[in-house]
Amino acid sequence: MGGGGHHFKINIPDYKKYKVEDVPELVKLQKDLAKRGLKDPWARNHVWKFQNELLKDYPKWQHLFRMPGPMRGIWVGLGLTFTIIAVDQMTGAHFRGHH
Numbered sequence: 001m002g003g004g005g006h007h008f009k010i011n012i013p014d015y016k017k018y019k020v021e022d023v024p025e026l027v028k029l030q031k032d033l034a035k036r037g038l039k040d041p042w043a044r045n046h047v048w049k050f051q052n053e054l055l056k057d058y059p060k061w062q063h064l065f066r067m068p069g070p071m072r073g074i075w076v077g078l079g080l081t082f083t084i085i086a087v088d089q090m091t092g093a094h095f096r097g098h099h
Contacts, residue, residue, distance in 0.1 A: 018047035025050060 020026045020043045033040055087093075 015044070018044050020044055020047060023047050023050040
């Protein structure tokens with residue numbers, strides 16, 4: 001599928017590079033799960049989110065806006081919501097059709 005003779009090489013890092021033991025937050029999570037008799041075999045997949053080498057190019061204040069998981073898009077969502085409300089208030093569109 002896609003064809004066209006275009007071949008892109010995807011650089012996938014070696015999975016051995018990421019270790020749960022390098023991230024205190026994930027170590028604590030593993031211990032808390034172990035107390036309940038549970039284990040997260042996929043925790044290693046989240047190590048990259050906590051490593052500072054990925055964040056070194058950003059100023060410290062931008063780290064405040066990093067949110068994990070499903071909360072990642074909240075800033076965009078809130079910005080769009082307030083923009084839509086402001087445009088609606090300025091144009092009076094919310095009063096059209098009402099007598």
